Amino acid sequence: MATETYLNAGRRAVIEEMQRDDAVWALGEDLGRGGVFGQYKGLQEMFGVDRIADTPISEACIMGAAVGAAMTGTRPIVEMRFSDFALCAVDELVNQAAKARFMFGGQMRVPMVVREPIGMWRSSAAQHSQSLEAWYTHIPGLVVVAPATPADNLGLLKSAIRNDDPVVYLEHKNLWALEGEVPEAEHLVPLGKADIARAGDAVTIVTWSGMRHGCLRAAQTLAGQGIESEVIDLRTLWPWDRDTVFASVRRTGRLLVVQEAVSVSGFGAEIAASVAEALHHDLKAPVRRLGAPRIPIAYAPALEDRARVGDQAIIDAVLGLVAPCPAD
Amino acid sequence: MNDAHNLDRERFGAVLTLMHRIRAFEEAAIAAQKGGLVLGAIHPSIGQEAVAAGVCGNLQAADLMLSTHRGHGHTLAKGADPLAMMRELFGRAGGTCGGKGGSMHIADFGVGMLGANGVVGANIPIATGAAHGLKLQGSRQIVACIFGDGAINRGPFLEGLNWARVFDLPVLFVCEDNGFSATTRTRDMTGGAGAAARAQSIGIPAEEVDGNDVLAVDAAARAAIAAIRAGKGPVLLHCRTYRITGHTAVDPATYRPAEEVEAQRANCPIHRLRAVLALSGMDRAALQQIHDRAVQEMNAIAVQASETDWPDPAAAFSDVQDMGDPRERAY
Helix, strand or coil: CEEEEHHHHHHHHHHHHHHHCCCEEEEECCHHHCCCCCCCCCHHHHHHHHHEEECCCCHHHHHHHHHHHHHCCCEEEEECCCHHHHHHHHHHHHHHHHHHHHHCCCCCCCCCEEECCECCCCCCCCCCCCCCHHHHHCCCCCEEECCCCHHHHHHHHHHHHHCCCCEEECCEHHHCCCEEEECCCCCCCCCCCCEEEECCCCEEEEECCCHHHHHHHHHHHHHCCCCCEEEEECCEEECCCHHHHHHHHHHHCCEEEEEEEECCCCHHHHHHHHHHHHCHHHCCCCCEEEEECCCCCCCCHHHHHHHCCCHHHHHHHHHHHHCCCCCC | CCCHHHCCHHHHHHHHHHHHHHHHHHHHHHHHHHCCCCCCCCCCCCCCHHHHHHHHCCCCCCCEEECCCCCHHHHHHCCCCHHHHHHHHHCCCCCCCCCCCCHHHCCEHHHCECCCCCCCCCHHHHHHHHHHHHHHCCCCCCEEEEEEHHHHHCHHHHHHHHHHHHCCCCEEEEEEECCEECCEEHHHHCCCCCHHHHHHHCCCCEEEEECCCHHHHHHHHHHHHHHHHCCCCCEEEEEECCCCCCCCCCCCCCCCCHHHHHHHHHCCHHHHHHHHHHHCCCCHHHHHHHHHHHHHHHHHHHHHHHCCCCCCHHHHHCCCCCCCCCCCCCC
16 A cells, blocks of 8 residues: 555556556646646656647537547547536537447447546636536436545546446546555456445445545544444446445435535435435435535635535534434 | 540449439438338438538548438448438338437448437537547548538537647548528528638638539549548538428428529539530430439338338347446336
């Protein structure tokens, strides 16, 4: 094990997969200077300008070109800079990449990874802070991944690059500097498998991406009060790991879903509805979800914070779930 | 003017055959739609066959081509099987896409046809990226990207052409200008001098050509493709033609005067090529036989398609993606 940042773990995944497979290449804005956050630092020197390709500020063409390049036998890694900017390329991702395999009757595949950094990060305001993962989970044909730790960013990105269908890969901007233990040997994390980040029996907290860390902090605090929470980091949102979540909820009888995204129509609704439908008789309390209010994300910290699900809100929600039901 | 006496009669006899086959395919499809056999919309290219034949006739089998919602002609010209195409229009098993795509999403990767597209202009970035992928792999193949006049007013036209120039990619962009953006005249919606001028402004050589003169399209496409194969990067051809039918087969297109359409019928690219071939000494009976055989072929194909089974309903759940159950929480 070595200590590595979340950012460098992703960089290492790209290096290892590009060394392993000549068909893998990356395209996006500013990659020759390392990319906007340094995820590609030094890679153009290692792999050349053809395989670490600087592109025009043309999100639609970056995404569309990747579709065409994937159809002709390469495995592009698309860098969208901010997930917000990927909205300029929705047709290319949703109508083209996601549908080509099915629409053309399985004649070909579109193996591409779309890296779209998400999340709130230091006063970045409404167009550089969003978490839109739920949109992508709604689209047949896409795999949706949201890593929360350095080891997972390494292992999931490597698995995503090896996947033969388009993968929307959502790194969280606030985690770039996060350090963690990362295996030095080859490390692949299977897509579609959740991680039980903390075991517990009182309540199941399902989360992903940046909120994993808030949930773990809240669980630590709650443990001091004798409440053991099980924190499940989904890691992959489509397909999500129903087996792990259902097994946990069957044991705890209580579910809290915590997401950074706007709660309304967020992916948490899918988890909550699935559990409510399938496990009604195992539940000791109604399912709960926490997410952002339905407001654009503001610039000033005092305003930006109103969009955040704080640790206290998680603690309060868990306390509400484990409180004895009033006598009926 | 083309010199009819020096015409390669064998070659252009084959071009005439292809154009008649395209016309006959679409007329059979329109008739089948009236009979309830074609379930979705079809966008005929009747009157535009010279673009398909003139461009695709100069591509090699290994070259790639991307088309539009009005793409039957391009697809046939690239070598796709008309029976599989007709089955696709009929939504039957054995269609080019197994009945999953229909007219607007016909693709046949086996002949280098990387897909029609239901979104105007969406094929431009994909074609550009296909050429990018080929170049990365050291391939000698080129990519032809055919789009309509309406596409030049979409952002992906600018993004794709700029990209192809920046990376010097082997792409032939073909603006098949039939005068209409669906039901609106494109000239009323377009600033400046149009496709060729826009291409030239970003450094892409461009040429305007009479898109109803297949000899002119053929010559221009041949020259452009030679330049692209020589490594000179992208070229754009702006082919001016005319859409004889409405936007779809059921659009009566009453937004244009009947005299205009009649004048354009007289300018039909098939009639024009027949006249040139006749002048070159080709036998009138031989010319008629080319037409008749095409009609017989496509009518027989329509019958055969109508006798084909529907796809297995389970196919609705296949080829979505490897991971996850597409039926989760459904119904």
